[in-house]
Amino acid sequence: NAGVTQTPKFRVLKTGQSMTLLCAQDMNHEYMYWYRQDPGMGLRLIHYSVGEGTTAKGEVPDGYNVSRLKKQNFLLGLESAAPSQTSVYFCASSSQDRGYGQNYGYTFGSGTRLTVV
Amino acid sequence: AQSVAQPEDQVNVAEGNPLTVKCTYSVSGNPYLFWYVQYPNRGLQFLLKYITGDNLVKGSYGFEAEFNKSQTSFHLKKPSALVSDSALYFCAVRDVYSGAGSYQLTFGKGTKLSVIP
Numbered sequence: 723n724a725g726v727t728q729t730p731k732f733r734v735l736k737t738g739q740s741m742t743l744l745c746a747q748d749m750n751h752e753y754m755y756w757y758r759q760d761p762g763m764g765l766r767l768i769h770y771s772v773g774e775g776t777t778a779k780g781e782v783p784d785g786y787n788v789s790r791l792k793k794q795n796f797l798l799g800l801e802s803a804a805p806s807q808t809s810v811y812f813c814a815s816s817s818q819d820r821g822y823g824q825n826y827g828y829t830f831g832s833g834t835r836l837t838v839v
Numbered sequence: 840a841q842s843v844a845q846p847e848d849q850v851n852v853a854e855g856n857p858l859t860v861k862c863t864y865s866v867s868g869n870p871y872l873f874w875y876v877q878y879p880n881r882g883l884q885f886l887l888k889y890i891t892g893d894n895l896v897k898g899s900y901g902f903e904a905e906f907n908k909s910q911t912s913f914h915l916k917k918p919s920a921l922v923s924d925s926a927l928y929f930c931a932v933r934d935v936y937s938g939a940g941s942y943q944l945t946f947g948k949g950t951k952l953s954v955i956p
Contacts, residue, residue, distance in 0.1 A: 755943075762848075762948060763948065764946050765946040833882055
């Protein structure tokens, strides 16, 4: 089925280790997003991309980097993991909104549960 | 700036009774409004949206939501709750004129719905 695929689904890191979360979508969406979900905090935007080769900071970008070398992929990197980055990470994508409200919102991946010890 | 408030962390309702999950929003212009549902250990799934037109919007699984511009609200409703409706519900908003070619949704903190048999 078409959609957004996130890998890995689970990961345990030690403080200071690095890792990359991969998000892949096969819907030819222009926009992609990385969110983190924490209890009582809802979803917070980390970084987003409006097209291949472009990225921008969201609400909570510190400690993360992203890259969008191909339109279908959006990578989230943690260079030096910290316990505060223990969270569930969601990737989402959406098509370009050309101003007529035809956008149907985001399509989400199933999430990556990351624990930093 | 745009924001969403979901005033209830949890809503409990008996199976067969009507349910309401509340959402209020703030945007500088006109809103696009969305409801998403998250089942345990899953990503968020689109339920319904308001873009323009009829204030009563019908969505998936028998849910509907009413857009009230004067009260800046977009409450989610269902006439008869099912145990299988138990999940985490997120309201989201975007200002129609957010500009910059991006399409960023702002999410509420979520409301946990528990339907009691």
